[in-house]
Amino acid sequence: MDDLFKKYRKRLMYIGIFKSSILSLSIALMSVGLFSIVTWIIKPSFILTLSLILGIGFGIFIISILIFYFKLFRPTPRMIAKQLDSLGQDERYITMLECGANTSQMANLQREDAKTRLSGISVKNLKFTIALPVILLLVFGVVFATGTTTMSMLTVANEFNSSEIDNPQDEQTKFYTVTYKVYEEGTGFISGQSVQEVEEGHYTKEVMAIPAEGYRFSAWVDEDLNRLANQTNPRAEVNVHENMIIYALFEKRNDNEDGGNGDGELGEGDDKQNQDKNEGDGSESGGEVGGGETGQGNAGGGESEGRENNKVIDGTQDYRDNFDREQLENELNNKDVPDDLKDILGDYYGTLKP
Numbered sequence: 001m002d003d004l005f006k007k008y009r010k011r012l013m014y015i016g017i018f019k020s021s022i023l024s025l026s027i028a029l030m031s032v033g034l035f036s037i038v039t040w041i042i043k044p045s046f047i048l049t050l051s052l053i054l055g056i057g058f059g060i061f062i063i064s065i066l067i068f069y070f071k072l073f074r075p076t077p078r079m080i081a082k083q084l085d086s087l088g089q090d091e092r093y094i095t096m097l098e099c100g101a102n103t104s105q106m107a108n109l110q111r112e113d114a115k116t117r118l119s120g121i122s123v124k125n126l127k128f129t130i131a132l133p134v135i136l137l138l139v140f141g142v143v144f145a146t147g148t149t150t151m152s153m154l155t156v157a158n159e160f161n162s163s164e165i166d167n168p169q170d171e172q173t174k175f176y177t178v179t180y181k182v183y184e185e186g187t188g189f190i191s192g193q194s195v196q197e198v199e200e201g202h203y204t205k206e207v208m209a210i211p212a213e214g215y216r217f218s219a220w221v222d223e224d225l226n227r228l229a230n231q232t233n234p235r236a237e238v239n240v241h242e243n244m245i246i247y248a249l250f251e252k253r254n255d256n257e258d259g260g261n262g263d264g265e266l267g268e269g270d271d272k273q274n275q276d277k278n279e280g281d282g283s284e285s286g287g288e289v290g291g292g293e294t295g296q297g298n299a300g301g302g303e304s305e306g307r308e309n310n311k312v313i314d315g316t317q318d319y320r321d322n323f324d325r326e327q328l329e330n331e332l333n334n335k336d337v338p339d340d341l342k343d344i345l346g347d348y349y350g351t352l353k354p
Helices: 002-042 046-073 077-085 092-099 105-118 132-156 162-166 271-280 325-333 339-352
Strands: 175-182 188-191 195-199 208-211 215-221 244-252
Touching (some): 077 092, 175 188, 208 244
C-alpha cells in the first residue's frame, strides 16, 4: 500500500500544508487584531508592542499549522483512498484497504483491479481547493489585523493619540490677552505695554497709570467698573488664567490740593493769590525774601500764612543754592523712562526755577 500511494501521499501532503497555512494565518491575524486593541488601551512602549504583536502572531501561526496538519490534513492511507475514490473510483480503494492482508481469491482480484485502475490516475487530478468560508475568514483577518495594528503602533509611537481626538486643546499651551485702558480719554494714559499676551499661570509686565494735567489717579477697575483688590500703581497681573480688560480711573484735582502753608498745604485763599502775594511782597507771606533768606510761614512763628511756592527744600534752604535744571534734564534723558513720562517730568523741572 505504501508503494501504491507514495506519489499521491506527497501531493496530498503539500495540499495539507497549504490548507493548514491558510487556516493558521486566519487565526493568527485575528489574534493579532485582538491583542492590538489591548495594546492600544494600555499603551506600552513602542518596541515592546511591536515585539509582542510579532511574537504572538508568529507563535499562533506555527502552533496552528501543526494542529491543523496532523489533526485534519495529514495524508494517511485511508485519507488517500478516499481522495482517490472521489475521482470516480466507486470506493475501490477503500474496499482494498478493508481487505487488508486477506489472501482470498476475491481480495486478490480486488487488489489487482485497484492497481490496474490506479495507473490511469494522475497526481494532478488531486486539486488544491479551499472552501469559500475559509477565504472569507482570511480576508476578514487581514483587514482586522492591519487596521488595529496600525492604530496601536501609531498610538504608542505618539503619532496618534486618542485623547487628542476627544479634546485636542488639552495638551496645548494656552495664552490669554490682558489689556490696560484709560476709562475716560484725556484724563491720563498708560505707560508700558497696554496689550499683553500672557501664557496661562504667568504674569504680565508692569504698567503705570499716569494722570494728565489737572487729574490724579483714582483706581483700577474691571469692565463692570468694580474696584480691583490690587490698587498698586504701577501694577502687574499674576497667575493669569483668563482674558482681562483693566481700566485706569482718573479724577480731577481740587484747587485746594496744590501749594501749602507751613505744613505743605495752602493757607486761606486760592493758589494764585498766595503765589502772587509771595512773589510781590516777602513780608506779607510770612517773612522778608532777600539775601537768600525766606520767611518761615506758620511753622516759623505764625506771623505768615504761606511761603514762596516751589522755592524751599527744607524750610531754610533755597532751591537756587543747589538746583541745576539742565543737569537733571540730562540725567532724565539717559534713563530708561517712557517718552510721555519724560515730557511730564521735564515740564515739572521747568517750573521749579524761572
